Amino acid sequence: MTIRRLWRNARLATLAGTDWGLIEQGAIVTEGEHIAWVGPESALPATRGATEEHDLGGALLTPGLVDCHTHLVYGGRRADEAEMRLNGASYESIARAGGGILSTVRATRAASEAELFDQAAARAQTLMDQGVTTLEIKSGYGLTLEDEARCLRVARRLGQERLLSVRTTFLGAHALPPEYQGRADDYISAVCDWLPQLHAQELVDAVDVFCETIGFTPAQTRRVFEAARTLQLPVKLHAEQLSDQGGAALAASYGALSCDHLEHLSPAGIAAMKTNATAAVLLPGAFYMLREARLPPIAALREAGVPMAVATDHNPGTSPALSLPLMAHMACTLFRLTPLEAVRGITVHAAKALGLHDRGTLAVGQRADFAVWALEHPNELTYWFGHNPCRRVVVAAQERST
Ligand SMILES: N=CN[C@@H](CCC(=O)O)C(=O)O
Numbered sequence: 001m002t003i004r005r006l007w008r009n010a011r012l013a014t015l016a017g018t019d020w021g022l023i024e025q026g027a028i029v030t031e032g033e034h035i036a037w038v039g040p041e042s043a044l045p046a047t048r049g050a051t052e053e054h055d056l057g058g059a060l061l062t063p064g065l066v067d068c069h070t071h072l073v074y075g076g077r078r079a080d081e082a083e084m085r086l087n088g089a090s091y092e093s094i095a096r097a098g099g100g101i102l103s104t105v106r107a108t109r110a111a112s113e114a115e116l117f118d119q120a121a122a123r124a125q126t127l128m129d130q131g132v133t134t135l136e137i138k139s140g141y142g143l144t145l146e147d148e149a150r151c152l153r154v155a156r157r158l159g160q161e162r163l164l165s166v167r168t169t170f171l172g173a174h175a176l177p178p179e180y181q182g183r184a185d186d187y188i189s190a191v192c193d194w195l196p197q198l199h200a201q202e203l204v205d206a207v208d209v210f211c212e213t214i215g216f217t218p219a220q221t222r223r224v225f226e227a228a229r230t231l232q233l234p235v236k237l238h239a240e241q242l243s244d245q246g247g248a249a250l251a252a253s254y255g256a257l258s259c260d261h262l263e264h265l266s267p268a269g270i271a272a273m274k275t276n277a278t279a280a281v282l283l284p285g286a287f288y289m290l291r292e293a294r295l296p297p298i299a300a301l302r303e304a305g306v307p308m309a310v311a312t313d314h315n316p317g318t319s320p321a322l323s324l325p326l327m328a329h330m331a332c333t334l335f336r337l338t339p340l341e342a343v344r345g346i347t348v349h350a351a352k353a354l355g356l357h358d359r360g361t362l363a364v365g366q367r368a369d370f371a372v373w374a375l376e377h378p379n380e381l382t383y384w385f386g387h388n389p390c391r392r393v394v395v396a397a398q399e400r401s402t
Pocket residue numbers: 071100101104210238241286313315316317318319
């Protein structure tokens with residue numbers, strides 16, 4: 001029997017149109033895992049009787065948050081590297097000396113799958129406690145077939161065992177592992193060979209590449225995208241973070257779901273993203289921690305109508321951040337997004353960046369994923385920082401304790 005639930009006595013921010021979509025004294029009826037009715041309580045049809053009723057005490061209810069770019073599964077930590085950077089070393093110089101991503105690769109390979117799971121689960125819990133109901137998790141710290149598979153299995157298990165929706169992204173082309181030094185093209189051949197094997201194990205929802213001077217070239221990126229295309233897997237790209245490689249235009253030409261980082265994005269890249277409906281994922285945590293000098297071209301993206309998402313980019317090197325509302329706050333203060341843009345960036349546009357159209361707003365037919373906040377207005381999601389106003393989280397109409 002489909003369970004029908006009534007969630008009432010809430011101020012709703014539906015985000016279903018182009019504004020906040022506020023509904024005072026609102027109610028939502030869910031049937032099974034989806035929203036069956038949403039509106040002011042006064043208009044609730046009598047036929048909408050529910051088997052369960054939840055009084056939300058006048059709190060603010062928003063769509064569940066979507067963190068569309070994380071590297072959540074890894075071993076170790078990189079506080080020493082952060083200290084080196086604070087003492088003057090650059091991210092690139094540390095990477096070229098075999099630190100950076102490769103130091104996390106060593107720690108990840110040394111960790112057991114159970115350890116990787118426990119550590120990632122604790123991080124996921126912190127994100128979830130602050131309103132996240134959908135989480136993208138990339139591999140990219142294993143860099144062997146088996147180590148990449150382990151990380152993707154851990155990510156899948158998080159989705160199965162926790163009340164959370166997880167999307168997995170294969171990022172084998174994240175860094176060149178030591179055993180392939182000087183043989184980047186051979187490593188890309190290996191990555192292209194692993195992809196169908198991982199896909200056959202149902203471990204891959206999308207494919208990503210780090211296209212950068214300290215990552216992979218556009219030509220190597222293209223080879224990975226061709227392998228993804230053969231399997232009809234969507235692609236996304238770490239693009240134009242530290243330099244303009246023309247990666248965004250390349251990714252957009254493959255119909256990429258998103259291009260992420262984008263501090264060095266060119267007008268041609270923006271035009272290609274616009275043409276191909278590719279979302280821009282902004283990552284203020286990495287921008288802040290690397291003390292980058294150059295802002296992503298927000299005004300031009302806005303002008304072009306490219307959807308802008310915001311994510312934590314949680315990773316041990318450049319963004320050990322575990323609060324998506326904090327990233328929305330930083331997207332406003334650092335990148336000058338409006339509060340509405342930033343909140344759409346962690347809900348409906350983040351869902352779009354994952355190719356998901358069934359979440360991110362409160363509307364009939366959408367997944368019943370929402371967060372309840374001790375706030376009066378959704379603009380407070382980008383106002384407060386350093387505390388957690390999230391009170392309840394509901395995933396597919398099931399309440400998760402926070
Ligand atoms: N830029 C590449 N990948 C990560 C950083 C990974 C790391 O430094 O461990 C990012 O998205 O910022």
